[in-house]
Amino acid sequence: MQCCKTVTLRFRDRRNGTQSLFLEFYPGYRDPETMELRRRHSLGLYIYKNPTNQIQKEYNEAILSRAERTRCQVFLPELDEKYDFCRTEKMKESFLDYFKFQIDRNKDKREASYKHFEIFTKGKCTFEELDLPFCRKFMEYLLNADSTIHDKKISQNTASAYWNVFKNVLEVAYKDRRITDNLADMLDNIPCKETTKNSLSLDEVRMLSASECEIPVIRRAAIFSCLSGLRISDILNLKWENIRNYADGTKYLDFICVKTKRQTIVPISTEAYELLEPENQTSNFVFDGFKREMSYNEMQDWLKECGIKKHITFHCFRHTYASLLLELGSDIYTVQRLLNHKSVATTQIYTAHADPKTREASTKITLIDVKQEEEDKGKDVTDSENTPKRDEKKEKKRKKK
Numbered sequence: 001m002q003c004c005k006t007v008t009l010r011f012r013d014r015r016n017g018t019q020s021l022f023l024e025f026y027p028g029y030r031d032p033e034t035m036e037l038r039r040r041h042s043l044g045l046y047i048y049k050n051p052t053n054q055i056q057k058e059y060n061e062a063i064l065s066r067a068e069r070t071r072c073q074v075f076l077p078e079l080d081e082k083y084d085f086c087r088t089e090k091m092k093e094s095f096l097d098y099f100k101f102q103i104d105r106n107k108d109k110r111e112a113s114y115k116h117f118e119i120f121t122k123g124k125c126t127f128e129e130l131d132l133p134f135c136r137k138f139m140e141y142l143l144n145a146d147s148t149i150h151d152k153k154i155s156q157n158t159a160s161a162y163w164n165v166f167k168n169v170l171e172v173a174y175k176d177r178r179i180t181d182n183l184a185d186m187l188d189n190i191p192c193k194e195t196t197k198n199s200l201s202l203d204e205v206r207m208l209s210a211s212e213c214e215i216p217v218i219r220r221a222a223i224f225s226c227l228s229g230l231r232i233s234d235i236l237n238l239k240w241e242n243i244r245n246y247a248d249g250t251k252y253l254d255f256i257c258v259k260t261k262r263q264t265i266v267p268i269s270t271e272a273y274e275l276l277e278p279e280n281q282t283s284n285f286v287f288d289g290f291k292r293e294m295s296y297n298e299m300q301d302w303l304k305e306c307g308i309k310k311h312i313t314f315h316c317f318r319h320t321y322a323s324l325l326l327e328l329g330s331d332i333y334t335v336q337r338l339l340n341h342k343s344v345a346t347t348q349i350y351t352a353h354a355d356p357k358t359r360e361a362s363t364k365i366t367l368i369d370v371k372q373e374e375e376d377k378g379k380d381v382t383d384s385e386n387t388p389k390r391d392e393k394k395e396k397k398r399k400k401k
Contacts, residue, residue, distance in 0.1 A: 009071050010040075013049060021045040021067045023074060041074075043067055090178065091128040096121060098178065102169045113165035115148050116141070127178055130170070135187055139163060143190065150296050160190035197349075198310045199319040200226065202327075213302045217290045220275055222299065224287075225317035226324075227272040229339055232295060232314045233258035238286045243273070257340060264340045322347065 006026045011019040021043045028039040045067050047060040099117060103110045117125075120141045142159040146152065154162075171184040200208070205226050213219035221235050230238070234257060242255040251273045253266040276286055295314040303312055310316075318339070325335050336347040 007071055007074050009067055011047075014046070017049055018046045019049050021047065021063070023071055043070060092126050093178075094125065095127045095130060095173070095178075096123070096125045098127075098173060099166075099169050102172060103165075110165045112148060113162035116145055116162055117166060119145075119148075127173070130173075130179055130183060132183065132186055135166075135170070135183055138166065139187070139190065149293060155193075156190065157192045157195060160192050163190045197319050198312055198316050199323045200308070200310075200312070200316070202324055204308060205320060205324070208303075208306055208308075211302075211306045215294065215298055215302075217287055218294055218299050218302060220277070221287050221290050222314070222317055224272055224275050225314065226320045227275070228253065228266055228268050229318050229321035230266070231257075231259060231318060232292060234264075235287055236285075236290065236292065239284050240278070240281060240286055241284070243276075243278075243286075260340060260342075262340065266338060266340075 008024045008026070010022050010024045012022065013019055023041045023043065025039050025041070028037050045063050047063050048056045051057045051060055096118060099114055103114045117138065120138050142154070142162055143156065145154055145159070147154050167184040167187060170179070170187075171182065173179050174182045174184065205223070208219070208226075209223050211219070221232075224230070225232070225235060230253075234255065237258055238253070238255065242253055244252050244254050246252060246267075250270070251268050253264070253268060255264055256262070257264045282288055299314065300312075322335050322339055325338070326332065332344060332347055336344045339347060341347050
């Protein structure tokens with residue numbers, strides 16, 4: 001029931017000496033299907049208005065008891081909300097299923113968090129099990145957990161991301177009145193460590209472009225990300241219909257970013273477009289056959305074969321795009337728009353080492369005495385100008401003699 005504060009059992013007289021029973025809602029609620037405002041609901045039950053014998057009295061008692069049970073069942077959710085109760089049967093429902101439902105609404109990085117929680121709980125967890133000690137044990141688990149994809153321990157930053165997803169689900173559960181305490185507010189965060197954001201040089205990108213890969217779609221996706229700055233989530237969702245033409249015939253991408261849910265416009269070069277192999281379309285998806293899991297093993301094998309010794313994740317190709325744009329003279333605000341960052345501060349974090357101003361500033365301090373060098377140059381110029389005059393005077397004196 002929506003916006004309903006009281007549910008009252010009411011009686012209406014009938015001509016045959018009986019009374020019909022109905023529920024009256026105040027101030028009423030809207031039917032979720034018809035959106036009509038409802039104030040009354042007939043129970044389809046009847047009693048004798050003036051019972052004349054014991055049988056009629058017992059019948060009335062049974063019907064009234066049944067009507068009261070119905071009224072309570074209807075009104076119980078309202079009591080829960082009014083007095084902050086949580087129904088016992090709801091507390092016994094599966095929190096794991098609730099977690100999965102929330103994750104299915106946004107699968108980007110959340111699914112891995114759910115998988116770890118499922119492992120931690122061995123596939124079973126109800127709402128009534130959720131308390132601070134239980135949640136803190138899950139935090140400890142994440143800080144020591146192995147990846148579900150490869151045989152490596154997850155990093156502290158990854159654990160922090162999974163933990164934030166879990167806390168977000170707890171917060172939603174509290175707002176949905178599935179748990180009585182706002183556990184998310186009571187739990188500490190897992191701090192993130194500063195990490196080095198690796199990127200490739202222009203020569204390394206050219207080397208990768210000229211190489212062969214056992215799975216060609218990996219190479220195409222990686223190089224395209226270097227030339228467009230797209231995240232792996234957007235690479236996976238990119239469709240041919242997202243490629244548009246400018247009036248001059250050049251191409252641009254028009255899509256809804258998976259992470260930000262905002263419309264994103266990214267111009268692409270002719271080289272980047274040709275890399276997509278538009279003549280070989282086999283699906284609605286541009287990078288048909290490419291999967292996120294390929295960036296963990298197969299892509300790493302390809303990078304090693306190409307002689308790349310840095311630790312490069314797929315997201316490093318986005319860093320590469322931003323870094324190369326700045327190194328080649330693009331201003332920070334243009335790069336911000338191309339990366340679809342809300343704040344230029346985010347762009348500066350990604351591309352700090354390539355900032356033209358910091359590179360220019362690094363040349364300001366020099367061990368050479370600039371003033372002395374300029375004075376020496378001035379003397380050299382003066383001497384070179386005076387030398388011909390002195391030679392002319394000597395020549396004139398020689399002729400007189």
